[in-house]
């Protein structure tokens with residue numbers, strides 16, 4: 001299968017972010033992508049101060065546009081994530097659409113990004129966002145896939161559970177930063193892939209020094225042997241990556257740790 005990684009720049013204008021995502025997604029689809037992944041918080045700058053203004057209910061403008069992008073381009077789409085409003089709370093939510101534009105799954109970030117690294121990054125998503133309460137998997141024509149959002153990747157047991165529920169590939173829209181990115185981005189994607197002998201796909205926003213939060217970029221695909229299949233730089237880029245999902249069974253047979 002071919003995966004389109006859309007490492008896009010995100011600005012303080014939801015309408016322009018949506019148009020930009022549509023254009024980049026069309027480009028990825030025209031190059032043969034079956035599954036396209038957008039970054040964490042792709043319609044808003046990644047900063048607590050923007051989330052209330054950008055938040056929409058499920059079924060809002062961003063949701064409708066994502067569904068149309070999937071249908072018009074006949075692709076599976078993991079719509080990065082967006083601030084979602086429900087019952088007076090805001091969640092960091094990722095919607096997944098199939099080739100017909102039907103929503104087949106959604107995940108709200110369970111483990112919120114609250115860190116205080118001495119001399120480095122500070123962030124408290126929980127000042128504004130509420131956590132999701134579950135992880136799961138969803139079927140596709142290629143096999144069963146799992147989904148987490150950014151900080152969720154640090155919780156190995158959640159990915160082990162997705163593997164036990166049949167996942168052969170897990171997708172993580174994420175926005176690590178210039179403290180955690182160089183230290184842990186590649187490491188966590190390789191580790192979760194190797195622990196569970198599956199493919200991992202991570203898509204970040206491109207870095208933009210005009211905003212308070214400097215995303216690491218480096219969108220990545222890692223394989224069941226724990227290798228990096230592809231890793232981008234920090235700038236905006238659309239990349240198509242071909243993977244062979246038969247590698248999952250092959251590695252699990254040769255190195256039967258999951259048994």
Ligand SMILES: NC(=O)CC(=O)C(=O)O
Nearest residue numbers: 113150151175176177180
């Ligand atoms: N956006 C995030 O959740 C960032 C993150 O997980 C990190 O470790 O950095």
